[in-house]
Amino acid sequence: MKQDHVGIAVVGAGRIGTLRARLAAKHPAVRFLAVSDRDPARARALAEAAGADVHSGSNEEVIAHPRVSAVIVSTPEQQHTQPILQALELGKPVLVEKPIGFSLREADQILDTLHATKGELRVGYSRRYKECFLRAKEQMLQGRLGKVVGGMARVYNSRAQAFAILKRDPHATPVLDVLTYYVDLMCWFLEGNRPVEVVARGQHGIFKEAGYGAQDVTWAILTFADGAVINLGISYALPARYPTLGQSDRVELLGSEGTMIIDDDHLDHLLFSQKGVPHPYVPEHAVDMAFLGSNSAGDWAVGDFWGPLGNETRAWLERPRPARRCGCRCRWRSSAASVTPRIPTEDATWSPPACGGGTGRGYSTR
Numbered sequence: 001m002k003q004d005h006v007g008i009a010v011v012g013a014g015r016i017g018t019l020r021a022r023l024a025a026k027h028p029a030v031r032f033l034a035v036s037d038r039d040p041a042r043a044r045a046l047a048e049a050a051g052a053d054v055h056s057g058s059n060e061e062v063i064a065h066p067r068v069s070a071v072i073v074s075t076p077e078q079q080h081t082q083p084i085l086q087a088l089e090l091g092k093p094v095l096v097e098k099p100i101g102f103s104l105r106e107a108d109q110i111l112d113t114l115h116a117t118k119g120e121l122r123v124g125y126s127r128r129y130k131e132c133f134l135r136a137k138e139q140m141l142q143g144r145l146g147k148v149v150g151g152m153a154r155v156y157n158s159r160a161q162a163f164a165i166l167k168r169d170p171h172a173t174p175v176l177d178v179l180t181y182y183v184d185l186m187c188w189f190l191e192g193n194r195p196v197e198v199v200a201r202g203q204h205g206i207f208k209e210a211g212y213g214a215q216d217v218t219w220a221i222l223t224f225a226d227g228a229v230i231n232l233g234i235s236y237a238l239p240a241r242y243p244t245l246g247q248s249d250r251v252e253l254l255g256s257e258g259t260m261i262i263d264d265d266h267l268d269h270l271l272f273s274q275k276g277v278p279h280p281y282v283p284e285h286a287v288d289m290a291f292l293g294s295n296s297a298g299d300w301a302v303g304d305f306w307g308p309l310g311n312e313t314r315a316w317l318e319r320p321r322p323a324r325r326c327g328c329r330c331r332w333r334s335s336a337a338s339v340t341p342r343i344p345t346e347d348a349t350w351s352p353p354a355c356g357g358g359t360g361r362g363y364s365t366r
């Protein structure tokens with residue numbers, strides 16, 4: 001049953017934009033879907049696959065479309081800023097893929113506009129929607145670890161995926177693109193306790209030989225305001241046919257009253273196939289042995305998409321909206337079907353966009 005009148009624009013019709021658009025298209029609250037890509041053929045192909053109402057080679061056109069009430073920005077890392085600014089200025093909530101940008105200048109520009117417009121912006125830190133990490137956060141909320149004095153998170157992946165990321169943006173690095181999830185996770189677990197210092201060291205190898213600046217291995221130690229020390233580490237330089245299809249990670253938290261160890265390496269679900277297992281992120285790449293469940297976004301299974309990116313997209317589409325009336329006959333109402341947990345919102349106080357005097361803009365115009 002349709003729950004609401006949501007119109008979504010997905011900007012960027014690549015791997016992740018395709019997942020977001022297909023999830024939005026299947027969601028009962030979504031009544032209108034538009035997609036754009038700087039390559040109009042990609043926008044058209046995705047519109048056909050997802051059954052979108054509108055497609056365009058112009059981001060501006062779909063973001064400004066009167067039936068679009070919220071925007072998902074799934075462009076590459078250095079192409080996030082303009083669509084976010086346009087959507088916020090039009091009063092439309094935004095979900096943007098991580099990382100928000102590659103420079104503090106871009107991030108500050110976005111945050112300044114967010115605050116000026118009193119808009120809503122969420123960064124797609126989909127690790128928070130992986131069930132093991134949601135369960136971990138609940139233990140932190142219940143205080144079962146006492147005072148956290150330290151911990152670690154490390155993540156490994158094959159160079160096959162790293163080279164696919166570098167093809168998209170040669171300035172991407174495993175730290176900017178992936179370790180950022182674990183910086184976010186640790187800050188979420190230690191909410192209210194800010195990091196105050198970071199020391200890090202990395203080693204160059206195969207990526208440098210291939211002409212990129214990315215390091216093969218990076219280790220960092222973060223010190224938080226209360227003295228907690230957290231070790232973060234990443235290598236995306238494992239051999240190309242290593243069985244990880246995304247992220248093999250391990251997260252540990254050490255507290256005065258408890259210890260939590262999250263084994264997320266995915267060694268517990270092996271698949272070996274002489275026919276080969278296609279890599280979900282890297283076209284034309286296959287492995288013989290796979291750690292199933294290690295694809296960061298999640299997996300298609302039995303006709304639907306399951307996992308962190310599915311949970312995150314659905315939660316964002318269903319997020320509560322404040323009940324609000326405005327001067328004309330339209331009526332803002334909160335969604336009764338919210339299942340949103342505490343989430344990574346970089347928000348100012350949300351207020352609905354101007355209703356357009358009953359022209360159909362916004363979530364719920366009655």
Ligand SMILES: NC(=O)c1ccc[n+]([C@@H]2O[C@H](COP(=O)([O-])OP(=O)(O)OC[C@H]3O[C@@H](n4cnc5c(N)ncnc54)[C@H](O)[C@@H]3O)[C@@H](O)[C@H]2O)c1
Nearest residue numbers: 012013014015016037038074075077079097098126168297
């Ligand atoms: N949460 C997750 O699980 C997850 C996983 C992988 C990537 N990501 C993030 O998603 C984002 C996109 O990654 P991807 O793997 O989908 O990349 P991709 O290369 O598969 O897709 C990017 C698409 O954006 C288009 N594009 C480029 N510049 C554009 C512009 N200015 N306007 C409109 N379209 C433009 C490209 O033509 C391409 O179709 C990145 O920020 C990445 O870090 C998130």
